[in-house]
């Protein structure tokens with residue numbers, strides 16, 4: 373069995389609930405479809421790099437799915453010679469077919485075992501995706517020579533002052549990888565958010581459980597299938613292709629990178645919870661000190677310092693979930709890099 377027309381996305385969407393595993397050969401290696409939306413590509417030659425690329429963790433974020441499908445097709449048809457181990461994940465095909473962010477629960481809140489507290493497609497899927505990542509990384513051991521990478525590609529609900537940005541999961545020692553940040557810069561990422569606490573996102577899971585270099589990468593705004601301008605992903609397409617073909621992480625200077633530390637997560641604490649911003653306010657919009665940015669019958673959030681900004685504002689979610697992040701610019705020179 374093979375993947376018809378080398379179109380892994382079409383195969384996944386046509387089999388949204390399950391797909392029997394199969395194995396096939398491609399010009400530079402062997403492919404294993406492990407389950408719907410889970411494809412492992414092993415290169416013919418040994419590699420010390422294990423790269424996880426996940427897309428569609430939110431079903432309506434179609435741009436990264438189309439981008440990754442294009443890269444996978446190039447590997448399968450031999451245009452791109454694969455030199456690294458690659459695990460491709462299309463996260464939520466059921467929601468993708470419905471053009472929805474999720475069906476029952478936001479999949480990107482269910483990792484690191486949080487799925488145990490929920491039922492439905494996403495809970496089962498988070499468990500399955502954790503297993504796929506664990507098996508993938510553990511297959512080659514964890515010696516210092518092995519490099520584990522995970523880029524979880526998303527698009528944002530709102531427009532953004534910095535169109536492309538990445539969330540760096542919370543790291544205990546506050547030391548960040550210069551090479552990884554320079555790779556993100558070379559991939560067209562304009563801003564980095566340094567998380568302030570552990571979360572139940574996919575990228576945090578790969579960092580915390582598998583010590584991978586892992587990031588949530590936001591590549592622009594959400595559009596439906598067929599309406600994405602893939603040329604806007606040219607930089608990351610090029611750097612991922614280079615990584616796949618050579619094992620080299622492209623590097624660009626960090627001088628233009630905007631760095632933010634996350635100060636607070638706004639949490640919807642009541643049905644009366646509201647954000648005092650217009651629907652078209654962009655990610656990274658800054659506020660004056662004292663501005664009442666969020667309020668409910670239970671709480672108010674006052675901006676602590678002029679210049680603090682909001683990212684991912686969203687109140688269409690259940691009580692207890694994150695309604696936005698408050699971020700503050702930090703200078704590159706204040707960052708500990710290794």
Ligand SMILES: O=C(O)CCC(=O)N[C@@H](CCC(=O)O)C(=O)O
Nearest residue numbers: 480526528529530539573588684
């Ligand atoms: O635009 C939005 O509000 C959400 C875009 C998105 O899905 N972002 C991720 C970020 C995950 C992280 O913080 O690492 C999410 O909310 O799951």
Ligand SMILES: [Zn+2]
Nearest residue numbers: 430433526527
């Ligand atoms: Zn997303």
